[in-house]
Amino acid sequence: MTSENKLISQKKPAFPVKKKLANYLNRHKRTIQIPIFYDDLLRFQGAISVYDKHDNDTLWVRVYYNEFEREEIDLSLKQIYNILHSNGSNASIQHLNIDAVDFCTFGNSKPFRVKVRNILNDNYTYFYVKKTDASRIYGLELEDILSPYNLNFLVYEDTLIEEHISGIPGDVFINEYLDSCIDIEKAQIAKEFVKFNERCMIRLLGDMRSYNYVVVPTHDFENVVYKIRPIDFDQQCYEGKFKVYYPQFFKENLKMVQLVADKLTSSSIEQYQLEERSIVAKRILGSRARLGRLIKAMKSDTISISKNIAQLKAEIFNFTGDINFRDSDGMGEVLESALNFVRRNYEDVSMKTIIQQQQKLH
Structure with missing residues (x-):
């Protein structure tokens, strides 16, 4: 086993989801209507850099929205969390808080990372909001089928929701x-x-x-x-x-x-x-x-x-x-x-x- 530099020469474009892949996703319950889109999250008013425990720049920025949109965005993100991890009902929404919405300035997918906390016990988890990309979706499905691990994700029109992989x-x-x-x-x-x-x-x-x-x-x-x-x-x-x-x-x-x-x-x-x-x-x-x-x-x-x-x-x-x-x-x-x-x-x-x-x- 050896090492080599510069294996990847250029940025990969995103590929659209075409009809046969969309039909596959529908058949296997990977699509469901969600209340907010990736582009909606791009309407943030400002951002501050996020640093790790050693004060290194993580290349993520914490975004914030104007007061007229924040309440609606928070509610929509809580609903997405329930759709991804539960039955989609609003029964437990009052126990959830959106602690942070971070935007990644590095990489191909430019994802948003959403931190959701249960206010009753302070347990928290993350999920990601991204633009759809057919090759990424194929990768997620192949990981779910061929690896030892299951993956939970949802696709709706041009927006991809991914669960967080801990580690x-x-x-x-x-x-x-x-x-x-x-x-x-x-x-x-x-x-x-x-x-x-x-x-x-x-x-x-x-x-x-x-x-x-x-x-x-x-x-x-x-x-x-x-x-x-x-x-x-x-x-x-x-x-x-x-x-x-x-x-x-x-x-x-x-x-x-x-x-x-x-x-x-x-x-x-x-x-x-x-x-x-x-x-x-x-x-x-x-x-x-x-x-x-x-x-x-x-x-x-x-x-x-x-x-x-x-x-x-x-x-x-x-x-x-x-x-x-x-x-x-x-x-x-x-x-x-x-x-x-x-x-x-x-x-x-x-x-x-x-x-x-x-x-x-x-």
Whole structure:
């Protein structure tokens, strides 16, 4: 595992949601009418910078609205929270408070982050309001289907609502927590990075620099178990360089790559890669109908540019030797070929194992 700079050369455009994707989202209950749009939140009157605990600029600004709009905006955001996390009724709205609305000045999606607090117990959570982008929506759906985690999001016209994914931002974890982990934890983190790296590559999720994923610690008996989850899905099936879909090649992840080299042998790395491919293959087989509908929509869609499609299918063909990649037409077909490649390899190995076991019995 190595690192390389400047894998992503230009800003990715946002792609509109077309009819087949919209029909898929309707079928799977991802669309519902909401009381406020992304553009409504852009009408803020002013903003102040948000700093972290070390007084570093987070590149988020806290926005405020004039008094005539604030009450309506707060109510609408509370209603969105209830739609996203509950049955959409207004029964509990009086217990909710909108503590902050932050706007991100960095990145492609320019999201709003809304902090919602329950005034009865001071528990709080976040959700995000963004402009719709077809490639991001495909990324969210693929994460929900193919990863160990479920994702909750809603689409209405040109507005995307996403739930918050809790965890320690990867760059913060690497800079502030990784060195203090004990050896057994570092070995476990190295294992998870290998599996995360493999999962992103298989489903063609790019740009997993350290600030685009979170590390999630969970206490398990006397140990702490770490998982790694992506939080940014803008670069789903867009870039032409195959390396973009490997987190290992970003310089921001160099310490993670070094950790893998220090803590894992080559055979262990291969074992964890095989485990992740097998798990993803099982999810593909277990979600054939839903995944098939999503891929069908993607195959009819435009979520990249011709140059990137030509480059990516050529690079994956050179890597795998599978002619399906060479003959793919569009990013939807490239992804379909990738998932079929993983599924076929899993089924072939499984069938060989069954035959060998039967031969031993006889």
